[in-house]
Amino acid sequence: QVTLKINGISVTVPKDYTILQAAHDAGIEIPTLCYLKDINEIGACRMCVVEVKGARSMAAACVHPVSEGMEVVTNSPAILKARKTNLELVLSTHERKCLSCVRSGDCELQRLCKEYGVDDETKYAGDNQHYDIDDSAPHMFRDNNKCILCRRCVAACKNNQGVAVIGPNERGQATHIGCAFETPLGETNCVNCGQCITVCPTGALGEKDSTDEVFAAIADPTKHVVVQTAPSVRVALGEAFGMPVGTNVEGKMAAALRRLGFDKVFDTDFAADLTIMEEANEFLDRFKNGGTLPIITSCSPGWVKFCEHFFPEFIPNLSSCKSPQQMFGAVTKTYYAQKMGIDPKDIVCVSVMPCTAKKFEIGREDQSAAGVPDVDIAITTRELARMIKRAGLMFDRLPDEGFDDPLGESTGAGVIFGATGGVMEAALRTAVETLTGEELGKLDFNDVRGTKGIKEASYKIGNIEVKVAVCSGLANAKKLLTDIKEGRANYHFIEVMACPGGCVNGGGQPIQPASLRNFVDIREVRAKTIYELDASMPLRKSHANPSVQKLYQEFLGEPGSHKAHEILHTSYVE
Numbered sequence: 001q002v003t004l005k006i007n008g009i010s011v012t013v014p015k016d017y018t019i020l021q022a023a024h025d026a027g028i029e030i031p032t033l034c035y036l037k038d039i040n041e042i043g044a045c046r047m048c049v050v051e052v053k054g055a056r057s058m059a060a061a062c063v064h065p066v067s068e069g070m071e072v073v074t075n076s077p078a079i080l081k082a083r084k085t086n087l088e089l090v091l092s093t094h095e096r097k098c099l100s101c102v103r104s105g106d107c108e109l110q111r112l113c114k115e116y117g118v119d120d121e122t123k124y125a126g127d128n129q130h131y132d133i134d135d136s137a138p139h140m141f142r143d144n145n146k147c148i149l150c151r152r153c154v155a156a157c158k159n160n161q162g163v164a165v166i167g168p169n170e171r172g173q174a175t176h177i178g179c180a181f182e183t184p185l186g187e188t189n190c191v192n193c194g195q196c197i198t199v200c201p202t203g204a205l206g207e208k209d210s211t212d213e214v215f216a217a218i219a220d221p222t223k224h225v226v227v228q229t230a231p232s233v234r235v236a237l238g239e240a241f242g243m244p245v246g247t248n249v250e251g252k253m254a255a256a257l258r259r260l261g262f263d264k265v266f267d268t269d270f271a272a273d274l275t276i277m278e279e280a281n282e283f284l285d286r287f288k289n290g291g292t293l294p295i296i297t298s299c300s301p302g303w304v305k306f307c308e309h310f311f312p313e314f315i316p317n318l319s320s321c322k323s324p325q326q327m328f329g330a331v332t333k334t335y336y337a338q339k340m341g342i343d344p345k346d347i348v349c350v351s352v353m354p355c356t357a358k359k360f361e362i363g364r365e366d367q368s369a370a371g372v373p374d375v376d377i378a379i380t381t382r383e384l385a386r387m388i389k390r391a392g393l394m395f396d397r398l399p400d401e402g403f404d405d406p407l408g409e410s411t412g413a414g415v416i417f418g419a420t421g422g423v424m425e426a427a428l429r430t431a432v433e434t435l436t437g438e439e440l441g442k443l444d445f446n447d448v449r450g451t452k453g454i455k456e457a458s459y460k461i462g463n464i465e466v467k468v469a470v471c472s473g474l475a476n477a478k479k480l481l482t483d484i485k486e487g488r489a490n491y492h493f494i495e496v497m498a499c500p501g502g503c504v505n506g507g508g509q510p511i512q513p514a515s516l517r518n519f520v521d522i523r524e525v526r527a528k529t530i531y532e533l534d535a536s537m538p539l540r541k542s543h544a545n546p547s548v549q550k551l552y553q554e555f556l557g558e559p560g561s562h563k564a565h566e567i568l569h570t571s572y573v574e
């Protein structure tokens with residue numbers, strides 16, 4: 001511990017703290033723009049400058065360590081002026097189209113300009129570079145006219161995801177973020193994870209908005225429009241309406257979707273249960289019959305693309321199961337269409353996902369079980385929030401409603417898919433009972449829970465030892481796969497999720513500012529709600545889902561059947 005003074009107040013904090021952390025503990029917020037904990041700790045933007053007694057110049061609080069007896073001032077007139085000038089300079093190259101900007105209202109730059117009294121936005125305006133918007137990728141756009149060169153996106157792509165397809169190009173006034181040789185993003189090895197979007201402080205990055213398309217489908221009387229919602233949407237959507245991080249809004253979400261006019265409000269969690277039926281069966285089949293091991297989960301499309309680009313030698317290890325999003329669409333356009341007597345061509349399947357890579361996944365080859373795309377439109381949690389606002393629904397006043405039958409019934413195993421380790425835990429619940437024929441006494445597999453980047457565990461199932469690993473964040477996947485390749489690790493079953501912490505922290509989730517993310521682990525808080533939901537559910541094992549059982553009885557036969565393979569499985573490409 002060390003004791004220092006901040007604005008004359010004595011504070012005792014751990015000795016590895018920065019001034020930024022110490023001030024936060026003391027109830028003082030120091031503004032940041034480039035700094036994002038664990039992602040971008042470069043101390044470059046100078047918004048967080050403070051005075052340190054005895055120092056020759058102002059210090060960047062985000063990277064400056066505390067020391068015994070230090071005296072810090074965070075809000076002198078000189079500091080406030082320096083921050084204001086900084087903002088005026090940032091604004092000089094920032095396109096100030098705030099009224100229509102997708103981030104208006106939650107832009108970190110806008111908030112700081114207001115707080116620091118920046119009333120002349122054009123003070124240092126001059127001749128600026130003009131950049132064309134890069135919308136070449138299927139999931140997002142880059143508008144460099146709004147970029148403030150904070151480098152958070154560059155750090156997220158390189159450090160967290162190990163993808164590194166963006167970086168600063170040119171120098172000086174012409175500096176801008178882009179891909180090597182100005183290659184359009186859509187022509188690079190970008191895996192569509194959208195982590196760059198969630199760290200951007202302004203509207204320079206955003207998902208491609210499909211909300212008009214959804215409104216048009218709903219308004220078309222010739223279409224039967226069904227919607228599915230991913231496990232982790234329900235624990236984050238409320239944040240877009242000012243609710244605390246991790247609030248469970250499942251009931252209000254279902255009510256909102258019904259009021260938006262969807263014909264049926266279904267749940268991806270149902271398809272997560274279905275995925276477990278197929279994946280657990282596939283694992284046991286490979287295990288018993290000498291198939292390719294370790295089997296690696298394939299439900300995260302950012303991860304699948306990463307594997308295809310960077311580790312093609314592991315493609316045979318990927319589970320052949322389609323993701324729950326795609327299984328849901330495939331079942332809707334075959335089983336459900338048949339049951340309802342509707343031509344699959346007249347069904348529009350919309351998915352609400354915490355993920356931007358799902359926009360890419362719906363267009364992959366071999367994802368059309370009924371000869372038409374399994375899923376037609378994938379929107380993010382943020383887009384759903386936009387639709388709810390545009391439709392004038394007062395979200396907080398909506399009643400709690402349930403999902404429709406038959407594709408709305410799910411178990412606790414389905415909902416935990418949304419957190420890293422959840423797919424593994426759900427699969428274990430089913431695999432263990434299938435293999436041993438005995439009921440599990442304890443359903444919680446705590447070793448695979450938590451936000452740690454790589455988790456390992458070993459379970460004795462009957463008389464066999466099953467070694468599993470769980471990882472999230474593609475830089476962690478890179479490390480894990482390299483260890484396997486080089487003989488330092490060896491497993492039977494691996495779960496990989498592209499986004500750090502799993503889907504709860506997906507690239508399509510409501511964006512939380514650095515002022516919160518630097519001090520609250522949003523992955524942990526959202527995941528906590530996911531596990532509470534699981535614990536509260538009457539059914540917690542995928543194979544106990546009555547609607548899934550009925551689907552097999554009435555239509556698919558059994559897990560791994562020929563029909564199940566035709567409809568629910570796929571293959572991958574180098």
Ligand code: HC1
Binds near residue numbers: 229233268354358417
């Ligand atoms: Fe996910 Fe999945 S859990 S990939 O993280 O397997 O996006 O939430 O929908 O498909 O179910 C995302 C979440 C989601 C799929 C499921």
